[in-house]
Structures are given as structure tokens and as C-alpha cells.
Amino acid sequence: MHTNATWLSFTRSDKWTEEQLTEAMVAASYAMNAFIPLFIRCDAQDMAVVPQVKATHNDLPTFFVYDRYPGGIGLSERVYDLWEPLIQRTLEHVAQCPCDSGCPACIGAQHDADQKVRVRTLLQQLQ
Numbered sequence: 280m281h282t283n284a285t286w287l288s289f290t291r292s293d294k295w296t297e298e299q300l301t302e303a304m305v306a307a308s309y310a311m312n313a314f315i316p317l318f319i320r321c322d323a324q325d326m327a328v329v330p331q332v333k334a335t336h337n338d339l340p341t342f343f344v345y346d347r348y349p350g351g352i353g354l355s356e357r358v359y360d361l362w363e364p365l366i367q368r369t370l371e372h373v374a375q376c377p378c379d380s381g382c383p384a385c386i387g388a389q390h391d392a393d394q395k396v397r398v399r400t401l402l403q404q405l406q
């Protein structure tokens with residue numbers, strides 16, 4: 280589908296394996312996706328947050344936010360100006376969630392007990 284997107288790339292830390300980075304980015308995307316509707320007043324189904332560990336255009340870890348409509352309807356453009364508060368709010372939510380290692384209310388159910396810590400570290404790096 281041809282649509283519009285905005286993206287946020289960052290420099291990869293050498294501390295994590297590719298698998299750890301991939302899983303942390305997937306979990307962070309899950310959490311961010313929950314907050315986009317609060318910032319741009321859309322339905323959660325209107326947008327998709329898609330992580331790529333190595334984006335084709337710059338080889339960097341990148342979060343893409345897509346409009347889920349053919350041609351786009353301008354939603355992702357609005358996210359472009361809101362990355363900072365979106366990441367801040369997502370980080371606060373993940374940090375305040377009373378679960379130990381991730382749950383459906385924050386980063387999704389996780390099999391790795393350290394995943395929640397990694398997501399918090401990742402979101403802090405993005406600020």
C-alpha cells in the first residue's frame with residue numbers, strides 16, 4: 280500500500296545483541312502505538328508503528344509510523360512534531376506500570392524478564 284510515514288532513527292548501542300535490540304524495538308513500538316491516538320486524536324487502528332533494526336535508507340535502527348490508509352491522510356505528519364512528548368509519555372507509562380517484566384498494558388507480554396528494562400533504556404536514549 281502506498282501511504283505516508285514519519286520515522287525516527289537513532290544510533291545503535293553496541294551493548295545489545297541484534298535480537299535484544301529487535302525485541303526491545305518491537306516492545307517499544309507496542310507501547311508507543313497505544314499513545315499516538317491521545318496525541319493526534321485518531322483511532323489506534325489508523326496508525327502503525329513499525330520498527331526496523333537496520334532501515335534501508337540509512338542503515339540505522341528506525342521506528343516508522345505509518346498512516347494505515349491508501350495515500351495517507353496526514354496523521355503521520357502530525358506525529359513528526361510530537362515525537363518528543365510521545366516518547367516521554369510512553370516512557371512514563373512503561374516505568375509506572377506495576378508489572379515486573381512487561382504485560383499487555385505496557386509493552387506487551389514478554390518472555391524475557393529484562394525486556395521492560397531494555398525498553399526503558401531505549402526510550403530514554405530517544406529523548
Ligand SMILES: [Zn+2]
Pocket residue numbers: 376377378379381382383384385386
Ligand atoms: Zn506492564
